[in-house]
Amino acid sequence: QLQLQESGPGLVKPSETLSLTCTVSGGSISSSSSYWGWIRQPPGKGLEWIGSISYSWSTYYNPSLKSRLTISVDTSKNQFSLKLSSVTAADTAVYYCARHYADFWSDPKWFEPWGQGTLVTVSS
């Protein structure tokens, strides 16, 4: 059974870089047709797609975050990562990683399964 788990600092200072890692277990991150995504949820608010990385390691970013965002993969560790630079209080949120499901060769569609999420607070 595929499982995902986020890890990283829970507190980041304004203007610094937020870095999170998602560890995938129960399956290979290199599976053909798999995409892997990041979604965030500010406290008490809704969900926002941050970005995704494909099985061919192409990256796709939310335009509102693109200039500050990098998503990468480490196949040797079965992990993918998120880096968001120049953070402000508006970036305070629970950050989730998830498999971004795609049929063979199709565009990705829904998110399942999800990690448990990790709260990142931006504060000095």
Add this chain to the structure above:
Amino acid sequence: EIVMTQSPATLSVSPGERATLSCRASQSVSSNLAWYQQKPGQPPRLLIYGASTRATGIPPRFSGSGSGTEFTLTISSLQSEDFAVYYCQQYNTWPGETFGQGTKVEIK
């Protein structure tokens, strides 16, 4: 960007009653719509994809319908474990999936 609007923001329902949640897209998303359930402190759980197909392990009291711009999630007989927040998500535009703002189903 396709904007997804959910209504109502909060739905008060008694256990055993039927709940009907709506999701509207700012432009057609065909049947490329998913529904999620989120309980406090938990990640979202996929309920429905393709507008009407239940995900693995989802009980039949959950059903989805609609296409184009208007979608509905129906919970036929609310159980205590169904009180949660529900989100819709369109995946018709890639990249650029967007979520609705959520509907909270609370106990009446």
